[in-house]
Amino acid sequence: MTVELEPIVGRYMCLTLGGRENRIYFEEAGQGIPVVCLHTAGADSRQFRHLMTDPAVTDHFRLLAFDLPWHGKSTPPVGWQDEEYRLTTEAYAETIMAFCRALELDRPVVMGCSMGGRIVLHLAGAYGDELRAVIGLEGSDHQQPWYDTDWLHRPDVHGGEVCSALISGLVAPQSPDETRWETLWSYMQSGPGVFKGDLYFYRVDSDFRDRTARIDTERCPVYLLTGEYDFSCTPEDTERTGAAIPGAEVTIMKELGHFPMSENPAQFRRYILPVLDRIRDT
Amino acid sequence: MSGSDDVAAVFEQLPERVNGNAPLVRRGRFLDVDFLIGADDIPLHVSVRQGRITNVARGPVLMRPWRFAIRASADAWARFWAPFPEPGYHDLFAMTKSGMAEVEGDLQPLMANLRYIKDVLAVPRGTEPQV
Numbered sequence: 001m002t003v004e005l006e007p008i009v010g011r012y013m014c015l016t017l018g019g020r021e022n023r024i025y026f027e028e029a030g031q032g033i034p035v036v037c038l039h040t041a042g043a044d045s046r047q048f049r050h051l052m053t054d055p056a057v058t059d060h061f062r063l064l065a066f067d068l069p070w071h072g073k074s075t076p077p078v079g080w081q082d083e084e085y086r087l088t089t090e091a092y093a094e095t096i097m098a099f100c101r102a103l104e105l106d107r108p109v110v111m112g113c114s115m116g117g118r119i120v121l122h123l124a125g126a127y128g129d130e131l132r133a134v135i136g137l138e139g140s141d142h143q144q145p146w147y148d149t150d151w152l153h154r155p156d157v158h159g160g161e162v163c164s165a166l167i168s169g170l171v172a173p174q175s176p177d178e179t180r181w182e183t184l185w186s187y188m189q190s191g192p193g194v195f196k197g198d199l200y201f202y203r204v205d206s207d208f209r210d211r212t213a214r215i216d217t218e219r220c221p222v223y224l225l226t227g228e229y230d231f232s233c234t235p236e237d238t239e240r241t242g243a244a245i246p247g248a249e250v251t252i253m254k255e256l257g258h259f260p261m262s263e264n265p266a267q268f269r270r271y272i273l274p275v276l277d278r279i280r281d282t
Numbered sequence: 283m284s285g286s287d288d289v290a291a292v293f294e295q296l297p298e299r300v301n302g303n304a305p306l307v308r309r310g311r312f313l314d315v316d317f318l319i320g321a322d323d324i325p326l327h328v329s330v331r332q333g334r335i336t337n338v339a340r341g342p343v344l345m346r347p348w349r350f351a352i353r354a355s356a357d358a359w360a361r362f363w364a365p366f367p368e369p370g371y372h373d374l375f376a377m378t379k380s381g382m383a384e385v386e387g388d389l390q391p392l393m394a395n396l397r398y399i400k401d402v403l404a405v406p407r408g409t410e411p412q413v
Contacts, residue, residue, distance in 0.1 A: 146378070156390060156394060157390065157394045164397070166396065168397070169400070173366045228369050231370065231373070
């Protein structure tokens with residue numbers, strides 16, 4: 001074969017979530033400590049493709065990234081056409097832990113971005129014994145909204161166009177055009193109302209300010225990394241969150257925005273590789 | 283460049299800068315709207331027809347209606363146009379979240395054409411002398 005194949009392999013699994021069957025798509029690459037990667041709201045697992053093809057990561061870690069139900073190549077559960085999709089803390093945590101248990105992952109690291117960076121704080125508190133560490137990218141326990149999510153799903157505004165145009169400003173100005181536009185492309189593709197439904201979790205059902213102080217980082221270390229250009233989850237939001245969690249480590253990343261792993265993979269690896277090394281050494 | 287007259291003068295060049303940009307005009311090809319840009323106390327009435335900027339009128343113009351308005355200080359616009367703007371000045375909504383810019387009026391034509399409008403506002407980026 002003359003074509004060069006990427007090391008990423010994709011498969012499907014059936015997970016029962018909330019009493020309903022869901023066909024879940026996931027990708028994986030690498031060998032070693034399992035790292036479950038959580039995509040941002042209104043996007044899918046492709047955001048981690050650069051990390052999954054980086055030998056400095058995959059030589060030591062088994063990266064797994066799944067598409068949440070309704071996202072990417074995972075289908076919505078049967079009957080979806082008469083429902084309004086709304087992600088909750090309970091459903092999100094159930095999905096992540098069901099995925100980890102289904103694959104019998106041994107104390108995985110969970111790394112999530114944006115809403116994924118939010119839910120890992122809940123996981124560290126509720127499931128810390130089952131996890132090796134959590135990494136919150138653009139994560140905080142709470143943040144201020146910056147637009148009305150009703151604009152994301154209405155017939156007189158194209159959902160894909162407006163989702164992408166809104167979040168385009170969260171990409172750092174220094175990020176290369178190629179990866180900037182690939183990041184935006186995934187936002188143009190999510191189903192009607194899916195981004196909005198994710199933001200129900202992010203805006204309404206995940207104010208974790210009441211629980212972050214109780215996270216035991218001796219049991220489950222917490223690493224928080226946020227880009228300086230992220231005005232959604234701001235560096236101040238992350239620093240405040242980190243300060244409330246004894247032992248949490250906070251890094252503010254230069255020349256990065258809200259999608260570090262996909263908007264500028266080369267810049268992101270400068271920050272994430274030392275964190276992964278730390279996890280490997282402990 | 284940081285005075286409101288200087289910033290208004292940059293906005294007055296939008297017709298040449300936008301209309302010569304074929305991908306941008308195409309992006310706005312379904313948009314016909316009159317909107318307002320504010321730089322300090324200077325209002326600029328911008329007319330868009332099929333993605334082309336057909337007029338920019340420095341106000342105040344008595345009794346001229348607009349669908350939506352986008353206002354910021356001249357200093358904020360100048361920083362917004364830096365080749366690599368500093369955090370907080372790099373996007374319209376970064377500036378509205380912090381209170382450095384305001385958006386008001388009928389937002390439907392803005393949101394339905396958001397990428398086009400954001401690109402129009404950013405057309406001067408990297409082309410102007412800096413603060």
